[in-house]
Amino acid sequence: MKRFLTLALAASMGVFMAGSAFAVVGDPAGTVDTYSAGDPANGIVSSRHNLGSFSMHISTLGTTELCVFCHTPHHTNTANNLKPMWNRGTSAPTSFTAYGTTIGGTTVASADIGSTSLACLSCHDGVTTFDNIVNAPGKGGVSATGSVRGWVFSDFGSPVPSNLVSSRLVIGLDLSNDHPMSIVYNGAVSATNYTGSRASLRASNTTISTIDLTSDTADSSVTYDGGNLAKNLWAVRGFIDGDATIADLLRGASNNTVECSSCHDPHFNNKSYNEVDSTYANSEFESNGLFLRRVGGNTGSGVCRTCHAK
Ligand code: HEC
Ligand code: HEC
Ligand code: HEC
Ligand code: HEC
Known part of the structure; x- marks a missing residue:
């Protein structure tokens, strides 16, 4: 896993964007972070979700703790x-x-x-x-x-x-x-039979990392985005989990609904979403990759296409 200062990335992105509207979609700086299955989905301490007095962002002198919030x-x-x-x-x-x-x-x-x-x-x-x-x-x-x-x-x-x-x-x-929040996930019956599925939702027992998000892209050899789109790894159960299924993203009383934490992990300071950094104003010096669970964030709409077979 590569780590680097977001500020440096934002600055380099600014230069690239000025030069080409397309530069942002690739990996122009060659510094997009990757995570491997088994890595912890961590980083909350340096993220905007730390509100205690040791925070680098919004903070209070009321407590040094952060989980307590x-x-x-x-x-x-x-x-x-x-x-x-x-x-x-x-x-x-x-x-x-x-x-x-x-x-x-x-x-x-x-x-x-x-x-x-x-x-x-x-x-x-x-x-x-x-x-x-x-x-x-x-x-x-x-x-x-x-x-x-x-x-x-x-x-x-x-x-x-x-x-x-x-x-x-x-x-x-x-x-x-x-x-839709707290909506029931009516997925396909199997990987090949979508009868009864809503919004072309994949079967909930689909292993996320096996979903093919790249063969219909322009460059299916996919060096694109550091290979993150091809890997389709998500942070599930607190770590980057290569075996997780879509069902593991569902929550609610019957573990069958889409909730905020289906797409976001509030502890995962996701440093792999290079596309989002360029959208931050320089004053917002820390990107948390929008706490998205997917390694690579929503690059190639990978978050959306993991559930929707569009
Ligand atoms: C901004 C709110 C917030 C803060 C701060 C926070 N958590 Fe969480 N935590 C959540 C939410 C929401 C969930 C449920 C996530 C889910 O549904 O997967 C959760 C789930 C968990 C889980 C179980 C699932 C997992 O991802 O491992 C653990 C363990 C956990 N938190 C530990 C911690 C610890 C330790 C801290 C402090 C270092 C902390 N959390 C700080 C909101 C927070
Ligand atoms: C179906 C997946 C999904 C669900 C469910 C979801 N989000 Fe998001 N969220 C995203 C994506 C993708 C983005 C990035 C959008 C972008 O690039 O602006 C995002 C962005 C955000 C942002 C930043 C907004 C911005 O445009 O800068 C916030 C805050 C947020 N989500 C909070 C939540 C909360 C709170 C919930 C539950 C009420 C929730 N999300 C549920 C996918 C989801
Ligand atoms: C204790 C309050 C609190 C809770 C609970 C909380 N957040 Fe946040 N969230 C914040 C604060 C504060 C910020 C940053 C505000 C700022 O810096 O201006 C933030 C920022 C974000 C961002 C933007 C990060 C970025 O990269 O720009 C997203 C996305 C987000 N939260 C999603 C969630 C989701 C999803 C949950 C539940 C799983 C959640 N938050 C729970 C307080 C909270
Ligand atoms: C965790 C799985 C999941 C993810 C990720 C996800 N969706 Fe959905 N989406 C659903 C479910 C469940 C429904 C409800 C389908 C139904 O029953 O009609 C839905 C419905 C929709 C609908 C149809 C709403 C309507 O009124 O018919 C749209 C459009 C949609 N999603 C777009 C997106 C986009 C865009 C993203 C990525 C930002 C995304 N979805 C990510 C599960 C997901």
């Missing part, structure tokens, strides 16, 4: 099937507007919003504050449904609000304009 070992919030070991106050499912009915005829109602989608939305709703936690560090005390701890947040020394405000990052309470 999402997990606690005791007194966890289990309302609405919240998982895992959840330590935050969250909006109720009915606060959200769900996607509704798809072209394929599958329906998701607001009451269905669950599991890790509620978990992510406990910050990405843009309403709940970062310090709205259940079990505060040490003697800070327990509040069953979470309470605001009054911590002050800053970013590079400048005070910032204690909730998300960037329009890019606020998914909000209206989920009708997002990819």
Whole structure:
């Protein structure tokens, strides 16, 4: 695995983009990171998901801990099937507007919003504050449904609000304009029979790394993207897992729905998505590859085509 400073990449991308609109899709700097099966899906400490006082981004002096903003070992919030070991106050499912009915005829109602989608939305709703936690560090005390701890947040020394405000990052309470969340995955019966499948979804027992995303591309020999598109490796169960199936991406009470964490791993500071870096303003000096689970991020729409056989 290669590691390098994002700043350096952003700078080199800027030069390449000025020269050619196409340069960004390849591996111009020759520095795209690759991960191998068995590597940990880690990096949260240096990512934007570390809000403690040792953070390099939005941080508070309220605590040096970082897991505490999402997990606690005791007194966890289990309302609405919240998982895992959840330590935050969250909006109720009915606060959200769900996607509704798809072209394929599958329906998701607001009451269905669950599991890790509620978990992510406990910050990405843009309403709940970062310090709205259940079990505060040490003697800070327990509040069953979470309470605001009054911590002050800053970013590079400048005070910032204690909730998300960037329009890019606020998914909000209206989920009708997002990819369907908490929707049941109605996949194909087998690798060759799509009867009953919705939206050309592959069979859920498909091994992700065996999915062919490259033979119909212009360059099927695929040196493209450091070979990441051809490998189609995803971070699953906390590591880069070459054996994971699509079913391993599904969550919810019956482990059969698409939730935020189907596509994202909030701990995986994904350094392999070179295409996203060039879209960052220089002031946003740390790209987390959008915490996407897929090695290579959504290059070649590999995230989408892993589930949809389009
Ligand atoms: C920004 C919120 C957030 C922070 C901070 C966070 N987690 Fe998580 N964690 C989650 C969510 C959401 C899940 C569920 C992911 C899923 O459905 O796969 C999870 C799942 C896990 C899991 C089980 C699945 C896996 O990926 O291994 C472990 C273990 C875990 N977290 C440990 C930690 C530790 C240790 C820390 C601190 C170093 C931490 N987390 C910080 C949100 C967070
Ligand atoms: C404790 C609050 C909190 C929770 C819970 C949380 N996030 Fe975040 N998230 C943040 C903050 C803070 C940022 C960065 C904001 C900034 O730097 O302006 C962020 C940034 C992101 C980004 C952008 C990263 C990038 O590369 O630009 C993504 C994507 C994201 N979060 C997804 C998720 C998902 C998916 C979950 C659930 C699995 C989740 N978050 C849970 C607070 C949270
Ligand atoms: C079906 C896969 C999928 C699901 C489910 C999903 N995301 Fe994403 N998300 C993506 C992809 C792909 C991107 C990158 C889009 C881009 O390049 O702007 C993304 C980007 C983001 C961003 C950054 C937005 C931007 O354009 O900069 C945030 C924040 C985020 N997701 C949060 C969430 C949250 C919260 C949930 C659950 C409510 C969620 N995502 C569910 C695939 C998904
Ligand atoms: C984890 C699997 C998964 C991933 C990854 C995924 N999808 Fe989906 N997608 C689904 C499911 C499940 C449905 C619901 C299909 C149904 O039942 O009609 C769906 C539905 C859709 C629909 C149809 C919505 C409608 O109203 O009919 C579109 C369009 C779509 N996805 C696009 C995308 C795109 C673009 C991406 C990549 C950013 C993506 N999907 C990634 C599982 C996934």
